[in-house]
Amino acid sequence: MMLKLDGVSKVYRVGAFGGRELKAVSDVSFEVGEGEVVSLIGESGSGKSTLGRMILRLASISGGTITLDGRDITTIKDRKEYYRQVQGVFQDPFSCYNPVFRADRVFAMIKEQYFPRVGADEWRKRVEGALESVRLDPGDVLGKYPHQLSGGQLQRMLIARAVLLDIRLLVADEIISMLDASTRIDVLNLLADLRARGLGILFVTHDLSLGNYVSDRTVVLRSGKVVEMGGTDLVFGGPAHPYTRSLLASVPRLHAKWADAPDDDAPCAYHQAPPESRTRPGLAEVEDGHWVACAGCAAPGTEEKKIKENA
Amino acid sequence: MALKVTDLRVYYRTLRGEVKALDGVTFSVADGEIMGLAGESGSGKSTLAKSLIRLDGRMRHAGGTVELDGEAMPLSDDDAMDEFRFRKVSLIPQYSMSALNPTRKIGKMVGELLESRGERPDRAELERRLELVGLSKDVLDRYPIELSGGMKQRVVMVISTLLNPSLLIADEVTSALDVSSQKAVATTLLGFRDRGLVTSMMVVTHDISLVYQIADTIMVMYAGRLAEKAPADVLVNAPRHPYTMQLISALPEVGVRYEDRRLTGIPGNPPSLLKPPGGCRFRDRCPLAFDRCAEQPPFAEVAPGHFVACWKAE
Ligand SMILES: Nc1ncnc2c1ncn2[C@@H]1O[C@H](COP(=O)(O)OP(=O)(O)OP(=O)(O)O)[C@@H](O)[C@H]1O
Ligand SMILES: Nc1ncnc2c1ncn2[C@@H]1O[C@H](COP(=O)(O)OP(=O)(O)OP(=O)(O)O)[C@@H](O)[C@H]1O
Ligand code: SF4
Ligand SMILES: [Mg+2]
Ligand SMILES: [Mg+2]
Numbered sequence: 328m329m330l331k332l333d334g335v336s337k338v339y340r341v342g343a344f345g346g347r348e349l350k351a352v353s354d355v356s357f358e359v360g361e362g363e364v365v366s367l368i369g370e371s372g373s374g375k376s377t378l379g380r381m382i383l384r385l386a387s388i389s390g391g392t393i394t395l396d397g398r399d400i401t402t403i404k405d406r407k408e409y410y411r412q413v414q415g416v417f418q419d420p421f422s423c424y425n426p427v428f429r430a431d432r433v434f435a436m437i438k439e440q441y442f443p444r445v446g447a448d449e450w451r452k453r454v455e456g457a458l459e460s461v462r463l464d465p466g467d468v469l470g471k472y473p474h475q476l477s478g479g480q481l482q483r484m485l486i487a488r489a490v491l492l493d494i495r496l497l498v499a500d501e502i503i504s505m506l507d508a509s510t511r512i513d514v515l516n517l518l519a520d521l522r523a524r525g526l527g528i529l530f531v532t533h534d535l536s537l538g539n540y541v542s543d544r545t546v547v548l549r550s551g552k553v554v555e556m557g558g559t560d561l562v563f564g565g566p567a568h569p570y571t572r573s574l575l576a577s578v579p580r581l582h583a584k585w586a587d588a589p590d591d592d593a594p595c596a597y598h599q600a601p602p603e604s605r606t607r608p609g610l611a612e613v614e615d616g617h618w619v620a621c622a623g624c625a626a627p628g629t630e631e632k633k634i635k636e637n638a
Numbered sequence: 639m640a641l642k643v644t645d646l647r648v649y650y651r652t653l654r655g656e657v658k659a660l661d662g663v664t665f666s667v668a669d670g671e672i673m674g675l676a677g678e679s680g681s682g683k684s685t686l687a688k689s690l691i692r693l694d695g696r697m698r699h700a701g702g703t704v705e706l707d708g709e710a711m712p713l714s715d716d717d718a719m720d721e722f723r724f725r726k727v728s729l730i731p732q733y734s735m736s737a738l739n740p741t742r743k744i745g746k747m748v749g750e751l752l753e754s755r756g757e758r759p760d761r762a763e764l765e766r767r768l769e770l771v772g773l774s775k776d777v778l779d780r781y782p783i784e785l786s787g788g789m790k791q792r793v794v795m796v797i798s799t800l801l802n803p804s805l806l807i808a809d810e811v812t813s814a815l816d817v818s819s820q821k822a823v824a825t826t827l828l829g830f831r832d833r834g835l836v837t838s839m840m841v842v843t844h845d846i847s848l849v850y851q852i853a854d855t856i857m858v859m860y861a862g863r864l865a866e867k868a869p870a871d872v873l874v875n876a877p878r879h880p881y882t883m884q885l886i887s888a889l890p891e892v893g894v895r896y897e898d899r900r901l902t903g904i905p906g907n908p909p910s911l912l913k914p915p916g917g918c919r920f921r922d923r924c925p926l927a928f929d930r931c932a933e934q935p936p937f938a939e940v941a942p943g944h945f946v947a948c949w950k951a952e
Contacts, residue, residue: 341784349784370816371788462903467910470654475696478732478810479679479844501787504813505732507678507844509888509903516903519896533816541896560895577817579848581874581889585821 329527330359330382330413330496334391334608337377337551351377352551354391356607357544359496359527364518366530366538366559368574369548375531376417378548379498382529383415395496411441414489415498416482430476430484431469437491457487462513478505486514490521497521500531515541535578539563547571553610557617567596567619595622640838641667641690641805646702648689657911659685661862662702664937665945667805667838672831674849674870675842676885677859678908683842684732686859687807691729692719707804724755728803730795732810732842738782744793745778751797767796770826772819788815792823799830806836812848820848828852847889850874855943858882861908861919864937868944878940878951880924918948926950 337352352374359365367375380386382393384400393400395412403409428436434454438445445453455465461483473481482505489497499518503511511534518528519541532538538545539559546556547570555568566572569591579585596619600611610618648660659682667673675683685697690711693699699714706726712718739747752759765775771792782790791814799806808827812820830836843849849856850870857867858881866879877883884904894901906923909915917932918924924931930949937947 339784341780368816371792371814371819372786373816376787462907464907464910467912471652475650475652475657477680477684483679501814505679505810505844507676508846508885510679511844512888512901512903515896516900519900533814533820535817536894540894540901574817577821579817579820579845579851581847581850581886585851 329361329396330529331394331397332356332358332378332382332391333394335378335381335388335393336390337374337381337386338389350551352381354608355548355551355553356391357546357553357556359529361495361527362522362525363544364522364528364530364542365544365546366532366542367546367548368532368535368538370574373548374551375548376500377551379415379417379500379529379531382496382498383413384409385415407440411492412494413496413498414492414494415500416485416489416502417500427472429470429472433488434469434491437488441492453491454487457491458484460490460517461487462510463487479507479510482506483510483514486517490517494526496527496529498529498531501533503532503534503537511537535563535575547574552620553618554620555618556610557614561614561617565614565617567613567617569593569622597621640669640671640707641840642705644703644705646686646689646704647700648685648693649698649700650685651696651698652912655912656698656700658700658862658914659911660689661911661914663859663864664702665857665864665867667840669837670831671855672828672839672841672853673867674846674853674856675840675859676844676846676849676856677865678861678885679844680908680911681859682862682911683859684809687729687731687809687840687842689713690727690805690807691723692716724798724801724803726803727805727807728798728801728836730791730798730806730808730811738790738794740782743779743781744785748778748797748800752800755801757801764796764800767800768793770829771795772822788819791815792819795823795826799835802835804837805840806830806838807840807842809842810844811841812843812845820845821851824848824852846874846886858885861914862911863919864945864947865920866944866946866948868941868946872941872944878944878946879920879948880926880950881920 333356335352335355339349339351341347341349369375381388438450458465463483482502486502503514506514515537522528530542542559545559545562547554549570555562555571566575572591596613597611598621600613604611606612607618609620612618644664646660646663649656649658677683693713704711704713711722749759768775773792777785777793791811795811812823815823831839841849841853853870855867856870856873858865860881866882877886888903904923909919918935921927921931935947935949937945940946940951
């Protein structure tokens with residue numbers, strides 16, 4: 328496994344003078360392999376971007392470890408070496424993109440920093456190729472400042488930048504949300520092509536149909552905890568947690584108006600499963616490669632209590 | 639008639655010439671209408687939205703008029719436009735999540751904004767509206783950086799509607815949200831209209847299947863111009879413009895996987911808006927293009943409330 332999260336948690340201090348603690352991520356474990364796309368879904372505020380920021384070393388890790396090829400990422404002293412392998416594209420590109428540089432300057436800086444030995448012609452070809460792969464017209468965007476691009480154009484530029492770096496792992500936080508359907512498909516096909524070349528991708532998305540289209544595995548996060556994970560076909564084909572089912576029921580569809588979700592009174596898959604299937608902390612393996620958490624394990628402690636009750 | 643836009647042209651000044659991001663658009667939005675606005679990335683949707691609020695220093699009002707509730711809007715007079723902002727027209731900008739002032743707590747920011755409009759904050763009403771979008775009142779005591787992307791988006795949504803504007807423009811407000819929050823926010827927008835808090839709405843989005851859930855009509859832009867506008871059902875089920883047809887059929891359905899079937903987008907690229915070619919702007923990518931398309935097709939009403947800019951749709 329290339330990237331491995333093991334019991335990762337994040338606590339933020341909020342409120343006046345940081346007096347209160349907010350546990351944004353609790354005890355999350357999953358892996359992203361080489362040439363694998365893992366989609367991370369979950370409601371707003373469930374900790375998706377926080378996880379992404381920890382992987383990108385933009386936020387400290389409060390508990391657990393994140394390793395890359397077995398190496399604890401916090402021990403990699405040379406950040407440049409790390410970022411040569413791992414890059415992120417963010418939900419709100421305007422916040423992380425330096426507004427004073429034109430696009431051509433940004434690409435020139437990447438060359439200086441990471442590829443000083445590549446010839447100028449060769450580099451120009453690479454830049455143009457990367458831009459074209461996200462359907463941007465190099466002649467049109469290279470001379471522009473970030474605020475001169477539309478939302479989706481800037482988002483695609485950041486994807487092109489990541490592609491150009493020839494990295495091993497991409498954290499993509501809602502990168503297709505601002506693109507129209509046709510451009511989305513182009514970008515997704517690009518991600519799929521990169522995957523075929525060995526790139527691992529953590530794909531944060533709320534578009535379940537697109538998550539389903541490209542990802543090998545899916546992790547469903549709720550209030551900072553993993554409630555379900557496994558092969559995408561398994562999770563989408565037979566969602567075992569009521570939250571996953573409610574997400575799937577809320578997907579807007581063309582030709583059909585939203586209906587109220589039917590009551591979900593299916594029994595808790597976690598407690599239905601035999602105890603020996605609890606192969607990961609708090610998760611039961613309901614079928615090979617498909618884990619689910621207790622449907623009602625909101626408060627700590629209820630889990631043990633329920634087990635006792637069931638016994 | 640709530641909003642009436644006639645032949646509106648707004649260009650961006652750049653060193654290499656003017657970018658004709660909005661190049662002659664004519665449409666109207668009726669009282670009570672929720673209009674979805676879709677179109678390719680870079681087609682001018684946000685430019686249209688911004689133009690109705692504030693032209694920044696690089697934007698030039700190159701022609702055309704906008705009328706709101708019978709009153710002409712002085713687009714190029716920033717001071718005179720102040721009269722309209724928040725009260726009559728309000729915008730929830732794209733990436734509003736990065737637009738919040740990072741040094742102010744949310745509650746303080748709302749207070750200052752209301753004050754600048756000569757209004758007193760009504761704490762109970764504010765809390766009620768936060769609840770409508772699924773936020774607890776605790777957010778008022780937090781800084782923007784302490785909120786997730788989707789939470790910030792919803793905060794801006796509440797702020798923008800506090801003064802009950804006649805026209806609310808929402809630019810990609812649901813794009814950053816998970817599906818269940820999307821549903822909640824979209825339903826809230828609908829609720830704003832149904833309770834009369836806002837009269838009409840323009841909802842800019844890439845999620846046609848989402849806007850289809852709440853919109854009365856949908857308008858599609860292509861390369862700075864309008865391609866089609868129709869009642870939502872008609873646009874989705876019987877589009878007449880070749881671009882709309884391809885856009886709708888590019889939407890993947892839940893269940894399609896890359897391994898089984900590689901979807902394809904619309905081949906080709908939109909023309910540069912620096913020197914857009916004459917004639918129909920979709921011509922290079924249009925499977926139906928013929929000689930006449932070298933001439934610009936009018937945005938013509940082909941059926942009641944159904945407008946199309948295509949020679950083949952007449
Ligand atoms: N810098 C911060 N300081 C304090 N709290 C934070 C900070 N960043 C995030 N949070 C809190 O952590 C929780 C998780 O936020 P995060 O941004 O990871 O959510 P998300 O899953 O990405 O949501 P969205 O889909 O809305 O982007 C939220 O409750 C948020 O308020
Ligand atoms: N300040 C600017 N200077 C020059 N060109 C600009 C500027 N702002 C936007 N543009 C160009 O104008 C066109 C329309 O931009 P706009 O932001 O309106 O697109 P959009 O339809 O909202 O796209 P998206 O769906 O990606 O948000 C784009 O081609 C963009 O590159
Ligand atoms: S006017 Fe011609 S080129 Fe344009 S959409 Fe119609 S058929 Fe295609
Ligand atoms: Mg986020
Ligand atoms: Mg836009």
